[in-house]
Amino acid sequence: MRILASTNRRAIDALCARDVARDPAVAATAARIVSDVRQRGDAGLRHWMKRLDGVEPPFEITAAELQKGWSDTPRDVRRAIRVAAKNIRRVALRQLPKPFVVSVGPGVQIEQRVAALSSVGCYVPGGRYPLPSTLLMTVIPAGVAGVPDIVVACPKPAPAVLCAALEAGASRVLRIGGAQAIAALAYGTRSISKVDKIVGPGNAWVAAAKTLVSADCAIDFQAGPSEIVVCSDSGPADWIAADLLAQAEHDPAARAIFITTRRTLAEDVARHVQAQMPATGPAAAAIAANGAIVVARTRKDATDLVNRIAPEHLVCDRPEDVRRFEAAGTIFVGAWSAQASGDYCTGSNHVLPTGGAARFRGGLSAADFVRAYTVQTLSRRGLDAIGPSVVALAAAEGLTAHARSVAVRLAHDRARPPVRSGRPR
Numbered sequence: 001m002r003i004l005a006s007t008n009r010r011a012i013d014a015l016c017a018r019d020v021a022r023d024p025a026v027a028a029t030a031a032r033i034v035s036d037v038r039q040r041g042d043a044g045l046r047h048w049m050k051r052l053d054g055v056e057p058p059f060e061i062t063a064a065e066l067q068k069g070w071s072d073t074p075r076d077v078r079r080a081i082r083v084a085a086k087n088i089r090r091v092a093l094r095q096l097p098k099p100f101v102v103s104v105g106p107g108v109q110i111e112q113r114v115a116a117l118s119s120v121g122c123y124v125p126g127g128r129y130p131l132p133s134t135l136l137m138t139v140i141p142a143g144v145a146g147v148p149d150i151v152v153a154c155p156k157p158a159p160a161v162l163c164a165a166l167e168a169g170a171s172r173v174l175r176i177g178g179a180q181a182i183a184a185l186a187y188g189t190r191s192i193s194k195v196d197k198i199v200g201p202g203n204a205w206v207a208a209a210k211t212l213v214s215a216d217c218a219i220d221f222q223a224g225p226s227e228i229v230v231c232s233d234s235g236p237a238d239w240i241a242a243d244l245l246a247q248a249e250h251d252p253a254a255r256a257i258f259i260t261t262r263r264t265l266a267e268d269v270a271r272h273v274q275a276q277m278p279a280t281g282p283a284a285a286a287i288a289a290n291g292a293i294v295v296a297r298t299r300k301d302a303t304d305l306v307n308r309i310a311p312e313h314l315v316c317d318r319p320e321d322v323r324r325f326e327a328a329g330t331i332f333v334g335a336w337s338a339q340a341s342g343d344y345c346t347g348s349n350h351v352l353p354t355g356g357a358a359r360f361r362g363g364l365s366a367a368d369f370v371r372a373y374t375v376q377t378l379s380r381r382g383l384d385a386i387g388p389s390v391v392a393l394a395a396a397e398g399l400t401a402h403a404r405s406v407a408v409r410l411a412h413d414r415a416r417p418p419v420r421s422g423r424p425r
Helices: 009-016 022-042 042-053 063-074 077-094 131-147 159-168 178-187 206-213 235-250 263-276 281-289 299-307 319-324 338-344 380-396 401-415
Strands: 003-005 100-105 109-116 121-124 148-153 170-173 196-199 227-231 255-260 293-294 313-316 329-335 370-378
Touching: 003 009, 003 263, 009 293, 009 299, 022 042, 022 178, 022 206, 042 178, 077 131, 077 159, 077 401, 100 380, 109 380, 121 131, 121 178, 121 206, 131 148, 131 159, 148 178, 178 196, 178 206, 178 227, 178 293, 178 299, 227 235, 227 299, 235 263, 235 281, 235 313, 235 338, 255 263, 263 293, 281 293, 299 319, 313 338, 319 329, 329 338, 370 380, 380 401
Parallel strands: 003 293, 121 148, 121 196, 148 170, 227 255, 227 313, 255 293, 313 329
Antiparallel strands: 100 109, 109 370
8 A cells, every 4th residue: 555745745645636527427327317317207217227237127126026025134233233223213314404483583583394305216236245234224214304305326236225224114115226217207207106205325327427417406416436534643544444444345445544744654554464465356456446545744634634535534633633624425334333334323424525525514414304494474564674674675676576575565555554443423
């Protein structure tokens, strides 16, 4: 694993750079698939599922198949799925925005209401590894939010994925994947109703398809190859190496970076990475292409580099270190906070922003499955109080009809004769 000095500006710039350009061939293929499924519906979906995944209808997983998936899943895995699901629900319940009513002045009341989306599509990759954890991380927050129709799309769901679908409470599980699944969920077909939002990670074609449909169907965000940054001066070196390799095994394009001010620790970690790393496979490819150890001159230099990267996963030494960092999808504190624990069982969501997107948002949460909207109620007294300010601001913007819509009410109120008390003479 290469060791860089933080003073090597060219190497650090290359390390921090993300390839934001999309592969034009991938984008063109995804666009063709999305267009075809949008136009031909089930016929297009059948064509692409058979051609790309070798999967033919029926696409919907039956109740009997779900039960078989549960039975075929080893008991210890079923227990682990229950533990993870319990913790994810517990965290998700605290993530929901709260309704409220506030009076901003006499006669002016603003109410926030929170309503669940009507339907969501949860994409669960089915390629290199089965990912029941991703199903739990997407379906459970939607269920906690109160979404009544939760559809799972997974091209080749393993028994553990079907087991997780039962535990999480998915409404439907569809044996579909790729850009064609994204198109079917976004636009609907005869057999698949369109959804309000699509969430979950996927390969380059899935990511391209999510971008294409996002003008018509909400998405969570683009989740690219996994990233981890460990920023530590204390070790243990073999544990740090294990954390780096854990994320590297996700994908040959994953990024694994260790930042320290201690040269000896850097060298120890490099040795342990070499000793633990398999000879071939995605981890070896990722470490070769995107792995690095950076020796910083000072803790400030190390902090600045972490903030510049804004990684998906960040591991640091002490609770007080957290204040140093401005952006990360999630932060693990201390040697015992193994990053892989957050991928499965801590309850915090593992669908996280990558590519520097942690600068402006966090991971998937129950809040992603609701819409918060306001209800505004003004009395005559309330409009009398704020109306002149509304008229002044509208006039300043040159929006005379806006001003008039309030001014006519104020004039009507002034023109109304006062109400007299007592008996008429």
